Amino acid sequence: MAEARLLFVEDEDDLRMLVGEALRMLGFHVVAVADGPSALAAMQESSFDVLVSDVSMPHGISGIELAEHTLRVQPGARIVLASGFARAQLPPLPPGVSFLPKPYRIGQLAALIRERLPVSG
Secondary structure: OOOOEEEEEOOOHHHHHHHHHHHHHOOOEEEEEOOHHHHHHHHHHOOOOEEEEEOOOOOOOOHHHHHHHHHHHOOOOEEEEEEOOOHHHOOOOOOOOEEEEOOOOHHHHHHHHHHHOOOOO
16 A cells, blocks of 8 residues: 655644654555645645644634635545644534644644545555
């Protein structure tokens, strides 16, 4: 099975590098970017199996807006949104989007990604 292509969007540099590298070590092909505009540019260049994004980000595009865009342009992509806010404190998430509370463990994130990916046979 080919490794899943994952777009990881996190504005905190250390966390982006740490989680991105951990996901690579778990066998994912990871493109890690710092914000919504960078994520949109990456999606123009390539398609992704999974989008993992922080909800609150700088530069005018939230993770929720990014999820909505992804569902329009890459409807087969699976989406995981992470936030330090409780889900009840956030606006409604688009249908089919998974929520992961921060702080999370790499194993939690990897398990959520794997359970969202289609089973290849």
